[in-house]
Amino acid sequence: MSTASETPVLDTLAAMTIDSMERCGLAPDMLMVARMAALAASDAPPISYAAHIELAIETGMTAEQLQDVLVAIAPIVGTARVMTAAGNISAALGIAIAVADAEMEDEG
Incomplete structure (x- = not known):
């Protein structure tokens, strides 16, 4: 199977997330509470956060x-x-900050 994307796994996860959000009747803030609780309960790694x-x-x-x-x-x-x-949340915040810094460097 060939894909046009260079990131087929990330693309699939993004599509699943979007589909889940569109089908869910929870308000966005409640959806995030549920997702964060599920991440913690499933012992998710920092990248998931x-x-x-x-x-x-x-x-x-x-x-x-x-x-x-x-x-x-x-x-x-x-x-x-x-x-x-x-x-893992702390590590995820570090990842988010590093990505934001890199994006700012690319723009500036």
């Missing part, structure tokens, strides 16, 4: 709300998953 950071910010999610999500799910998913999620 990085893929959602921009959208979370666009929907108005704050760092405090993200912390509240982790507090809310801690009794269900456990301390280890929540601590791992917090570290």
Whole structure:
């Protein structure tokens, strides 16, 4: 199978995300709460959080709300998953900052 894209995996994930968002009846902010909780519960790596950071910010999610999500799910998913999620979110923010810096350098 041949694709015209240089990033077929990322393109597929983006298409799945868009389809999911279009079919979901949740408000955008509630959708991001659910997605962040699911990422933490599934022990997602930093890159998975990085893929959602921009959208979370666009929907108005704050760092405090993200912390509240982790507090809310801690009794269900456990301390280890929540601590791992917090570290992975920090790493994802570092990725997002590095990408933004690189984009600014390219523009300037």
